[in-house]
Amino acid sequence: GQQVMQIPQYQHVQEGEDFTTYCNSSTTLSNIQWYKQRPGGHPVFLIQLVKSGEVKKQKRLTFQFGEAKKNSSLHITATQTTDVGTYFCAGTPFNAGNNRKLIWGLGTSLAVNP
Amino acid sequence: ETGVTQTPRHLVMGMTNKKSLKCEQHLGHNAMYWYKQSAKKPLELMFVYNFKEQTENNSVPSRFSPECPNSSHLFLHLHTLQPEDSALYLCASSSDRYYGYTFGSGTRLTVV
Numbered sequence: 667g668q669q670v671m672q673i674p675q676y677q678h679v680q681e682g683e684d685f686t687t688y689c690n691s692s693t694t695l696s697n698i699q700w701y702k703q704r705p706g707g708h709p710v711f712l713i714q715l716v717k718s719g720e721v722k723k724q725k726r727l728t729f730q731f732g733e734a735k736k737n738s739s740l741h742i743t744a745t746q747t748t749d750v751g752t753y754f755c756a757g758t759p760f761n762a763g764n765n766r767k768l769i770w771g772l773g774t775s776l777a778v779n780p
Numbered sequence: 781e782t783g784v785t786q787t788p789r790h791l792v793m794g795m796t797n798k799k800s801l802k803c804e805q806h807l808g809h810n811a812m813y814w815y816k817q818s819a820k821k822p823l824e825l826m827f828v829y830n831f832k833e834q835t836e837n838n839s840v841p842s843r844f845s846p847e848c849p850n851s852s853h854l855f856l857h858l859h860t861l862q863p864e865d866s867a868l869y870l871c872a873s874s875s876d877r878y879y880g881y882t883f884g885s886g887t888r889l890t891v892v
Contacts, residue, residue, distance in 0.1 A: 711880035767825075773822075
């Protein structure tokens with residue numbers, strides 16, 4: 667079936683180091699979304715990418731959608747302790763017809779040592 | 781507050797109990813969802829409602845029964861659950877016109 671793989675599953679970094687998580691889909695996507703879930707919290711929408719090769723930035727976060735629209739990455743520059751949490755990617759299959767059928771990755775849990 | 785309100789936040793129930801989870805959104809979104817989140821598993825979509833009509837039922841056991849009386853409210857009725865049903869149950873809503881799901885804070889369910 668359609669699935670989205672996300673790596674790494676866990677990442678420990680020192681505060682100030684950079685962090686990247688990668689998302690790979692088994693199928694072409696019409697869009698990809700990224701969410702952050704703090705420990706004990708719920709997923710919070712960060713961004714959606716739609717165009718092939720699209721790059722978007724939110725302060726220290728850089729999101730990229732691959733040319734083939736099957737992979738994506740999230741890069742955090744100079745991590746802070748407030749970046750701690752699990753980052754999920756979720757994509758809409760190209761033939762889904764609407765955005766109500768997201769396929770979710772397993773998430774990457776980020777721990778930041780102060 | 782996220783705009784999506786879930787109650788209760790925590791629930792402990794026995795396997796013979798009947799309980800209900802409630803979700804409410806006033807964001808004007810047309811779609812509402814129930815998701816199950818368990819450790820080491822991707823978010824599992826359970827049910828989708830669009831304008832209060834059920835559009836997805838992802839092979840969910842009948843011991844979970846959804847109800848959507850209007851496009852702002854969503855319930856999940858629980859009965860004769862199993863210990864493996866213990867998880868975080870998340871409600872979410874979305875709009876076909878704008879992207880991104882808005883999640884509620886979730887109900888942490890423990891079945892004993």
